[in-house]
Amino acid sequence: MGLPRFTRPKEEDGESSPNLYVANCGPAVGLSFDTIASVFSTYGEVKGVYEADETGTRVIISYSEESSAQEALNALDGHPCPDLNGRYLHIRYSVLQPHCQVNHLVPVSLVASELNIPGVYLLHDFVTAKEEEELLAAVDERPWKSLSKRRVQHYGYEFSYETRNVDTKRKLGELPSFVSSILERVSLFPDLDGAANMILDQLTVNEYPPGVGLSPHIDTHSAFEGSIFSLSLAGPCIMEFRKYSEGPSKPASSTSKNLENSDDSSSFLRRAIYLPPRSMLLLSGEARYAWQHYIPHHKVDMVKGSVIKRGPRRVSFTLRKVRTGPCHCAFPQYCDSQR
CATH class of the missing domain: 3.30.70.330 (RRM (RNA recognition motif) domain)
Structure with missing residues (x-):
């Protein structure tokens, strides 16, 4: 809500x-x-x-x-x-x-430990204000692809929103040099099942105008490995999480506005966290495989009793490792490989 x-x-x-x-x-x-x-x-x-x-x-x-x-x-x-x-x-x-x-509002956590979701980590000030400015300038020098409500750029491999997967046979090239320092700094995260040592090879840059969010989804298990890193730049937002006890009613990789707008919270657990600019979020383990995540389509957010207005734009850098075989995770009810 x-x-x-x-x-x-x-x-x-x-x-x-x-x-x-x-x-x-x-x-x-x-x-x-x-x-x-x-x-x-x-x-x-x-x-x-x-x-x-x-x-x-x-x-x-x-x-x-x-x-x-x-x-x-x-x-x-x-x-x-x-x-x-x-x-x-x-x-x-x-x-x-x-x-x-x-x-009806979901209490918003400021730190990942408050969420009580295994596998969520958040590091504030992952990059400096100067680095943020340089990263934004770097992507603005490159062509954007327009979707219905936001713009995107893909590096390494292109993500298909129709299939919610990647074509591993069509590599776009290496990741751009402007994210080299980010890749090196990923080792600051706890080493969860080799997450910190994972060689990330896919980058999606999303630009969100005010009021535009992201519909509820679980990143396709068969498309990416078990850790997803997301860097927030330029503007803040709220990210919400939902977990259905029996698995989602639709495929785990799908998006659904009906889920986002539903008030029937009896069938799922619900959490929310505030992502300030320059923070890096890691989704791994249960958080990556079993919890839907999404960004509400708001222009303002309520955080600990304060109203926080989203900026004129928010840009996210999502870094992942493309999977080359089926997923064998411990969450088969949410897994497209095991269903």
Whole structure:
């Protein structure tokens, strides 16, 4: 699920609400969510501050009590607020839409150990800001292939989104020199079944515009070996994970928007982690073979009570080792080779 969604209250519901729609207020006008929360907490307990839309100039203030919202509206609507750079605020009541209740949100972990998923590792600041800039410049000098919602580049072997596999007989060449330092640094990860010593030979570069994510999937077992490395550049995102007890209802390598939008969480386990720019994620073992991973199609994400806006672009470098034979993993119910 995404962030909680708010709308104006219906006339039959009355005008009162614990939530306020506040215009001329937000990150785009130089006001942080912490500053906004601090000012509005003068009138009562603030449960959260959310972006009302994509402009960054309107927010939703959610109070624990309706009386607090009413007091804040009466005090601040149409008046300059000295503690918010003297801005004139325009405030109306707002209500939470029933189908987007906050308690449906998945708690987002900041470190991999909080996920309780064997085989997930995350290293922050895997590359420096300068290296990030150089990597982005390197791919921007090369041609992109446009998909329906994002752009990609393939190196080593081309990944087919139709078959969700690679043709091992059609090698594109060696990996580009601009990822040499990344390949050397992979040894910083724990050596899990030789993961750190694996000779990676396939690179997919994905560029995600704001609001574009990735549908739920497990990378095809027969296509790649047991460790997948993904470097996040330029912008942050949330990655979510799902594990179905009896295996997915569709082939494990398939993608499905129905899975992403489903609210029936009784049939699977669900986890989420925040991927900041310049971080490297490793999926190995159970995390790679048995858990679907995906990126929700959001423009903002909720992380530990804070709203984090995605950047104008996010670029990921996914490094893998192409498999030359069938997969013999310990998760046959998710494995295309063993089904």
